[in-house]
Amino acid sequence: MKFIKTFLNYLIDPRVKFKGFKNRPAPPDLAKNELGNAQSLAWYQIINPPLVLGGIVLLGLILILLFGPQWATYDPYITARSVLPHFDMEKSEMIAPPFAPSDIYPLGSDNFGNDLLSLIFFGARVTLVAGAYITLTRVIIGLILGGLAGWFEGTWLDKVITGASVVISSIPLLLSSMIMIYALDIQKGLWVFVVALSTLGWTEISQLIRGEFIRIRKTLYVEAAEALGLTKIQIIIRHxxxxVFSYLISLSFLEMGAVLLLVAELGFLSVFIGGGSRFSSDPFAPGFIQMVEVPEWGAMVALGTPFFRSATYMVFAPALAFFVSIVGLNSFGEGLRRLFDRWPFSTAIFLRKRIILIIAIFVACTAFIFQRTSPLTSYQRVSSEF
Incomplete structure (x- = not known):
């Protein structure tokens, strides 16, 4: 127990003396052997518990993104394992979904009899790619607005951006997100969530970047660049x-964890990508049945919420997926922060022309994933068999 307590304390605060690992080598002295010890120091800095834990989870999420549909037992777009309630004469019992976890349903089934594990594999692409796009848009908006506010501190531009940030932050994000999603029409799909959650979620990043730009603007190398005749735009881009780029990289993973948490909260309130459809099975009954056209983790939370007491596993399966993803992303972001604090490196390489190639590859990969995720792909595969 003492070892576990010490380990958890180290995860929370890396400055704690980690006595549990008695054989952990101290950072080597570069003066003895510059090349060999530099490599040892690099590994010493890279291997920290949050970074390793987050890297393992992140690798698992990438594998699910790429091969998840192949691991699923069936395609929910073209096969609906709906099971009508009926009486089994052999077992002398009533058979009705949802079904508890078993060999057929490893994580259980939903209220229609669909396998939850297959839905999680297919829904991972929609949820994680949507979270990545929302995070990327938030970071870009926060960098631009926060950078302008910090560099032109005290001007009307700073006051406008800061005022807008204060107004948006004064309204609870969950409530304002619901209002904007429904205002843009939830039935229009993924882009509504990307626009709504990005427009309302840039404020914290902007405030942090503003503070960093104010600090950088007062440094000596910026004053030297101004003395050399560089324009403000050149100084911002080059210096x-x-x-702040390394700071943004670690912040992006933490922000994506926050985005997924917000998506889960919206799902608990039955606000998810596509909105689904509702119909009443009995015109004389007050209740209704909710159906989801696009497999997505938030939608799975929404469908399982009414069965929280009677079939807890319906909520547990997507909640576990959210939990593991959020913990992994937060751990990876924290690990990168510790790495950059101990071992600073130049990020100017990201601002060269090759960044255009990197962006093009990212857009192509996400477009490929979305294409493979859409129902059209499943329908084309079925039609080709005829």
Whole structure:
């Protein structure tokens, strides 16, 4: 128990003396052997518990993104394992979904009899790619607005951006997100969530970037660049942005964890991508049945919420997927922060022309994933068999 307590304390605060690992080598002295000890120091800095834990989870999420549909037992777009309630004469019992976890349903089934594990594999692409796009848009907006506010501190531009940030932050994000999603029409799909959650979620990043730009603007190398005749735009691109880029990288993973948490909260309130459809099975009954056209983790939470007491596993399966993803992303972001604090490196490489190639590859990969995720792909595969 003492070892576990010490380990958890180290995860929370890396400055704690970690006596549990008695054989952990101290950072080597680079003066003895510059090349060999530099490599040892690099590994010493890279291997920290949050970074390793987050890296393992992140690798698992990437594998699910790429091969998840192949691991599923069936395609929910073209096969609906709906099971009508009926009486089994052999077992002398009533058979009705949802079904508890078993060999056929490893994580259980929903209220229609669909396998939850297959829905999680297919829904991972929609949920995680949507979270990545929302995070990327938030970071870009926060970098631009926060950078302008910080560099032109005290001007009307700073006051406008800061005022807008204060107004948006004064309204609870969950409530304002619901209002904007329904205002843009939830039935229109993924882009509504990307626009709504990005428009309302940039404020914290903007405030952090503003503070960093104010600090950088007062440094000596910025004053030297101004003395050399560089324009403000050149100084921002060559000196300011590279000095916050490593900070943005670690912040992006933490922000994506926050985005997934918000998506889960919205799902609990029955606000999810596509909105689904509702119909009443009995015109004389007050209740209704909710159906989901697009497999997505938030939608699974929404469908399982009414069965929280009678079939807890319906909520547990997507909640576990959210929990593991959020913990992994937060751990990876924290691990990168510790790494950058101990071992600073130049990020100017990201601002060269090759960044255009990196962005193009990212857009192509996400477009491929979305294409493979859409129902059209499943329908084309079925039609080709005829």
């Amino acid at each position: 300011a942005i590279p000095n």
